[in-house]
Amino acid sequence: MDAPPLSQDRLSAVLAAAPSPADLYTSLSDYEEQACLIPTTHSKEVELLSAFYTAFFFSHLLTDQIEEARALTKRIPQTILQTDSIQNCLVLLRAVWQRKYTEIYKILRELPWPERSRSVVQSYESYFQQKTLKEVSNSYEAIRPAAAATYLGLDPTLAEQGDQGTIQKFVACGWKWDEKTRLLHPKPLITAPPKDESLQNEFGRIMALISHQGS
Amino acid sequence: MSDFLAQLSAVPSRQYTLGTVSDEIYDRQLRDLKACFGQPAFVPGSVNLTECLEAISPSIHSLSFLCLLRLEIQQTQKRTQCDIPEGLEPGGNLWKHAIRFLRSFDPIQIRYAGYEWRELVELVASAAQATSKPILAVKAIRDALDRLDTSGIFTSTHLILVKLTLHSASYTSALPILDRFLSHFPPDTHHTHHEFPLCSECTPATAFITDVPGISSKLTYRDHLRFFLYSAMIYMALKRWDQASHCLSIVVASPTANSVSKIMVDAYKKWILANLLGHGKVPAASKMIGPHVIRVLHSLARPYISLAEAFGKGDLRRMGAEIEIGQSVWKADKNTGLVSQLFDAHDKFAIIKLGKTFSALTVVDVLQRAPSCSRDHFVIEEFVASMVMSNALRASLSHSPGGQSVTMLRLSPTAQCHAFREEYIRTKLIKGRIALNTIAKHIAQTDEALELSPENLHFIAKSQKWSGNSEKNGTAGAAEIDEDLMGDGQ
Numbered sequence: 295m296d297a298p299p300l301s302q303d304r305l306s307a308v309l310a311a312a313p314s315p316a317d318l319y320t321s322l323s324d325y326e327e328q329a330c331l332i333p334t335t336h337s338k339e340v341e342l343l344s345a346f347y348t349a350f351f352f353s354h355l356l357t358d359q360i361e362e363a364r365a366l367t368k369r370i371p372q373t374i375l376q377t378d379s380i381q382n383c384l385v386l387l388r389a390v391w392q393r394k395y396t397e398i399y400k401i402l403r404e405l406p407w408p409e410r411s412r413s414v415v416q417s418y419e420s421y422f423q424q425k426t427l428k429e430v431s432n433s434y435e436a437i438r439p440a441a442a443a444t445y446l447g448l449d450p451t452l453a454e455q456g457d458q459g460t461i462q463k464f465v466a467c468g469w470k471w472d473e474k475t476r477l478l479h480p481k482p483l484i485t486a487p488p489k490d491e492s493l494q495n496e497f498g499r500i501m502a503l504i505s506h507q508g509s
Numbered sequence: 510m511s512d513f514l515a516q517l518s519a520v521p522s523r524q525y526t527l528g529t530v531s532d533e534i535y536d537r538q539l540r541d542l543k544a545c546f547g548q549p550a551f552v553p554g555s556v557n558l559t560e561c562l563e564a565i566s567p568s569i570h571s572l573s574f575l576c577l578l579r580l581e582i583q584q585t586q587k588r589t590q591c592d593i594p595e596g597l598e599p600g601g602n603l604w605k606h607a608i609r610f611l612r613s614f615d616p617i618q619i620r621y622a623g624y625e626w627r628e629l630v631e632l633v634a635s636a637a638q639a640t641s642k643p644i645l646a647v648k649a650i651r652d653a654l655d656r657l658d659t660s661g662i663f664t665s666t667h668l669i670l671v672k673l674t675l676h677s678a679s680y681t682s683a684l685p686i687l688d689r690f691l692s693h694f695p696p697d698t699h700h701t702h703h704e705f706p707l708c709s710e711c712t713p714a715t716a717f718i719t720d721v722p723g724i725s726s727k728l729t730y731r732d733h734l735r736f737f738l739y740s741a742m743i744y745m746a747l748k749r750w751d752q753a754s755h756c757l758s759i760v761v762a763s764p765t766a767n768s769v770s771k772i773m774v775d776a777y778k779k780w781i782l783a784n785l786l787g788h789g790k791v792p793a794a795s796k797m798i799g800p801h802v803i804r805v806l807h808s809l810a811r812p813y814i815s816l817a818e819a820f821g822k823g824d825l826r827r828m829g830a831e832i833e834i835g836q837s838v839w840k841a842d843k844n845t846g847l848v849s850q851l852f853d854a855h856d857k858f859a860i861i862k863l864g865k866t867f868s869a870l871t872v873v874d875v876l877q878r879a880p881s882c883s884r885d886h887f888v889i890e891e892f893v894a895s896m897v898m899s900n901a902l903r904a905s906l907s908h909s910p911g912g913q914s915v916t917m918l919r920l921s922p923t924a925q926c927h928a929f930r931e932e933y934i935r936t937k938l939i940k941g942r943i944a945l946n947t948i949a950k951h952i953a954q955t956d957e958a959l960e961l962s963p964e965n966l967h968f969i970a971k972s973q974k975w976s977g978n979s980e981k982n983g984t985a986g987a988a989e990i991d992e993d994l995m996g997d998g999q
Contacts, residue, residue: 362680433898475911476910
């Protein structure tokens with residue numbers, strides 16, 4: 295069945311209805327073909343396409359498809375690339391690609407994002423923070439509060455001064471605070487590995503090949 | 510009009526009908542319907558084809574819909590004297606019908622119109638490219654290939670898909686097809702004897718692709734090489750170096766008599782770069798490649814081999830010089846992007862190599878111990894931390910207490926925290942369990958295909974026993990076999 299026509303309201307509905315980042319990516323991916331057919335001659339369409347590509351760009355980041363997000367920026371029409379929102383996306387992409395943590399939080403929090411894109415920008419900020427928390431927790435045995443604060447988008451100066459509010463945020467994640475050494479000891483975050491469908495398919499294919507060649 | 514529609518709707522897809530029609534009858538009905546479209550008088554002149562296309566469902570009456578759509582396209586092409594008429598351009602009516610069809614057709618009915626199916630796929634691809642919007646065709650063609658399910662058989666549509674994917678820079682779109690194993694070419698010879706009719710669920714893809722003329726255009730050796738080269742380029746864009754290297758090695762190791770094609774040379778150059786980027790070294794060439802081919806490839810890819818040598822020796826200065834000297838070569842080969850990633854890869858593997866010698870060292874020492882690393886003091890910690898955090902380097906980091914800004918890098922796996930090791934082992938166990946489950950699931954099926962089922966083996970063993978006995982006794986009477994059977998059963 296064809297998807298309903300792309301419009302600002304439809305886009306907002308898709309953003310609100312998607313139960314997971316993967317679903318959001320799939321829904322927006324289905325609209326890319328419609329977006330390709332919308333002319334970029336009128337400001338209303340430019341605004342719609344800018345909002346669409348911004349949301350679609352973030353859906354890539356939310357599903358950790360950074361290479362494909364980069365490819366998307368090559369597919370966006372030239373007129374839309376010049377809009378403020380997409381320019382922000384390009385700056386963000388560079389920062390994420392280079393793992394510039396301070397810049398990433400600054401771009402997400404301080405750049406002027408269109409009202410309709412704010413929810414997806416906030417979703418990404420929270421996703422990025424959680425993802426980084428997991429990475430730091432599994433990589434560091436001991437970390438200075440300022441460094442941890444930088445990774446997680448908190449104030450490094452306050453953290454360095456041993457601000458209790460900041461330290462408590464880390465403690466709430468299960469980390470230990472050593473007052474004597476003034477170091478945080480992260481608690482590794484263990485998550486169940488995702489089911490590896492590709493491995494299953496691989497074996498299925500090999501077995502099918504053996505049976506086909508043998509028969 | 511209604512009579513004509515009734516004729517078009519006479520053979521619905523079996524997925525949508527409750528009644529059970531035998532394979533033989535359904536096969537005859539579909540063949541008859543297809544034959545009707547070959548008769549000029551079948552479509553009345555008064556009939557509006559567009560209305561008919563609106564009235565029938567592409568998923569239920571796929572064969573009728575496809576033949577009708579083809580007729581409408583042909584008439585429009587004739588009227589407008591244009592290969593891609595306006596209606597067939599993205600967004601036009603014919604385009605919409607074509608896309609709707611490619612996303613919902615019944616794969617069984619299409620076995621009776623392979624040529625028409627391929628012609629439509631090719632038209633959709635051409636229309637999207639003519640309007641510089643190849644992405645519009647990528648997903649439709651991917652979905653169409655997915656519905657058709659060629660079961661490991663390479664077709665011309667696979668090649669169209671990878672070309673469009675590269676043109677549109679929508680790399681992940683093609684992955685559901687690329688990640689499937691391709692192991693066969695459509696055979697040249699047509700089967701004369703069919704165990705099952707074409708419409709049977711039991712008919713394997715190898716049979717229907719062989720027997721349905723035109724479902725793939727005639728493929729050449731060059732098409733096969735191009736497909737794997739383009740697939741590798743898609744994987745490289747997504748930094749999936751293992752898959753890219755696998756595809757490229759298929760191209761390089763393709764059988765050849767005397768000459769080495771340009772595609773093989775291009776693939777060899779990319780294979781060197783993909784391995785440097787993915788593994789930090791160039792593995793020995795496959796034993797399947799003849800020595801004369803390796804000699805030719807070496808002589809034609811000299812700048813790449815020199816670059817790989819400099820990379821392997823950790824000679825950063827020489828590597829920089831090689832990259833500088835070879836600028837025109839990388840540009841001509843369209844490998845500039847890959848070459849530009851070598852510095853990062855070089856630093857990454859220089860740090861990973863430290864793990865073979867050291868179990869722990871400070872991040873500042875990393876620069877001293879890996880002098881070939883191109884980073885300076887300010888960014889090395891950031892770089893090492895990003896490697897650890899992205900799991901590119903299996904290690905842990907530890908800041909020193911007090912005001913000193915010293916960071917310790919522990920490279921020994923034993924230094925990893927207990928929980929992390931547990932997660933690692935758990936992941937390996939889960940993967941092992943999945944692998945065993947999958948093998949167990951397929952083993953019965955494979956045994957059946959190989960005629961290795963316990964019953965069959967038992968029967969073969971008995972047959973051999975009988976034949977041995979009969980040779981010994983010089984008799985092979987049916988009565989004696991019966992006696993043996995009874996004897997064994999006791």
